[in-house]
Amino acid sequence: MSKKDQIDKNKLPKHIAIIMDGNGRWAKGFGKFRIFGHHNGVTAVRDTAEAAAEIGIKFITLYAFSTENWSRPKKEVDALMELLVDTIRKETPTLQKNNIKLASIGNMNDLPAKCQIQLQETINATKNNNGLTMVLALSYSAKWDMVNAIKSIATQVKNNEITIDDVNDQLIDKHLSTSEMPHPELMIRTSGEQRISNFLLWELAYAELYFTSKLWPDFSKEDLYDAIYDYQQRERRFGKTSEQLNSN
Ligand code: IPE
Ligand code: IPE
Ligand code: MG
Numbered sequence: 001m002s003k004k005d006q007i008d009k010n011k012l013p014k015h016i017a018i019i020m021d022g023n024g025r026w027a028k029g030f031g032k033f034r035i036f037g038h039h040n041g042v043t044a045v046r047d048t049a050e051a052a053a054e055i056g057i058k059f060i061t062l063y064a065f066s067t068e069n070w071s072r073p074k075k076e077v078d079a080l081m082e083l084l085v086d087t088i089r090k091e092t093p094t095l096q097k098n099n100i101k102l103a104s105i106g107n108m109n110d111l112p113a114k115c116q117i118q119l120q121e122t123i124n125a126t127k128n129n130n131g132l133t134m135v136l137a138l139s140y141s142a143k144w145d146m147v148n149a150i151k152s153i154a155t156q157v158k159n160n161e162i163t164i165d166d167v168n169d170q171l172i173d174k175h176l177s178t179s180e181m182p183h184p185e186l187m188i189r190t191s192g193e194q195r196i197s198n199f200l201l202w203e204l205a206y207a208e209l210y211f212t213s214k215l216w217p218d219f220s221k222e223d224l225y226d227a228i229y230d231y232q233q234r235e236r237r238f239g240k241t242s243e244q245l246n247s248n
Contacts, residue, residue, distance in 0.1 A: 003225035007055065011232050013185035015059035016052065016224075017200055017207070020044070022191030022215030029215075035079040040217035042087050046094060051221035053098045053132040055228070059181045060134055063199050067107070067141035081111065084138070085118045092122050099131030105177040106140030135181070142201035149175035178203050186231045188224075190216045208234050 020041060027037030045062065052060050065080060088102070095102055102122050111119070119138075152175050156162045162171075173179060183203040189195075192213040196204065210227045212219075235242060 002222065003229045004055065004221075007225060007228050008232055009056060012056055013228065013231060014057070014182045015061065015184040015186075016057055016228075017061045017063070017184035017187045017204065018048065019063045019187070019189040019193075019197060019199055020216040020219075021189055021193055023217060025191065026215040026217045034076055035083070037215075037217055038080055038083055042083070042091075044216055044219040045087075046091065047221050048219065048224055049100060049132065049134050050094075050098055051224045053100055055225075057132055059184075060132065061105070061137055061178075061181075061184065061200070062134065063137045063140070063197075065106075065138045065140070066198060067139060067144050068198065070110070070139070081115055084111075085115050088118050088122050092125055095122070095126050095134070096129070099129045100126065101129040101131070101133045102126045103133055103135045103180075104138055105135055105145070106138040107144060108139065110139040133181070135178075137199070140177075141198040142196075142203075143198055145177050146202060148177075172202065176202060183207070185236075186210060186227065188212065188227050190214050190219050206236070206238060208236065 023037030023041045024034040025037070026040065027034050030036065048062075049060065064084070069080075070077065094100075102119075104119055104123065108116055108119070115138075119136075149172060153162075153167060153171065157164060157167075178200070183205070184200065184207050187196075187200070187204050187207045188210045190212055192211065194211050208231050210230055212223065212227070214223055235245065237245060
């Protein structure tokens with residue numbers, strides 16, 4: 001039986017964040033260049049998005065390229081940017097078919113112009129879709145986002161638009177690039193690495209973390225269902241005791 005049938009549809013996470021890791025190692029396993037792994041990772045993106053849309057998840061955020069990834073060899077960075085443009089263009093009909101809205105977070109100004117243009121085109125084309133929102137984190141890092149948020153809050157204080165006492169959790173949420181979405185309840189990382197790598201540090205404060213040794217190109221719909229099922233077996237206590245949670 002598929003795990004899909006065992007998932008409680010009333011207890012779905014609204015937002016799943018995914019660190020898609022292991023493309024390079026996957027390619028190496030076939031004796032190929034790293035970019036071969038990135039190309040094959042696209043199928044996993046399509047399957048994951050489709051599975052999430054089918055089951056009724058509202059948001060998935062996919063870590064596709066980090067601020068730190070700019071330090072990779074130029075050849076790999078260029079190939080990744082090419083792949084990004086190509087994939088977004090080719091996948092636009094699939095997004096439409098599945099009622100998926102595309103969004104992005106990160107420092108878009110850093111991306112090559114044709115990436116920015118293609119991204120904007122598909123974001124516009126899918127803006128009225130109201131199923132799943134698929135957020136691509138591109139040239140993104142949580143520290144970059146937090147620095148921007150702090151600067152913008154400091155500017156408001158300086159201009160007397162708010163006072164220091166107005167600074168709280170909710171205000172910080174509003175100034176982050178994720179302000180339009182709920183915080184992820186579940187964070188999945190593939191490839192066996194167990195770290196956050198500068199991803200959504202603020203938003204993952206109380207997320208359930210799920211690590212799998214599967215390499216990203218091998219990640220399937222069934223793997224997503226497994227992760228959601230696993231998440232649903234956990235007790236999310238938010239500082240309370242188990243007895244408190246079970247007393248009502
Ligand atoms: C994740 O796979 C994709 C990106 C970071 C763009 P990697 O390229 O990090 O693959 P590994 O971790 O080296 O195997
Ligand atoms: C994290 O993967 C970034 C993305 C998946 C885009 P990395 O492979 O770059 O992470 P580290 O450097 O090994 O932590
Ligand atoms: Mg990696």
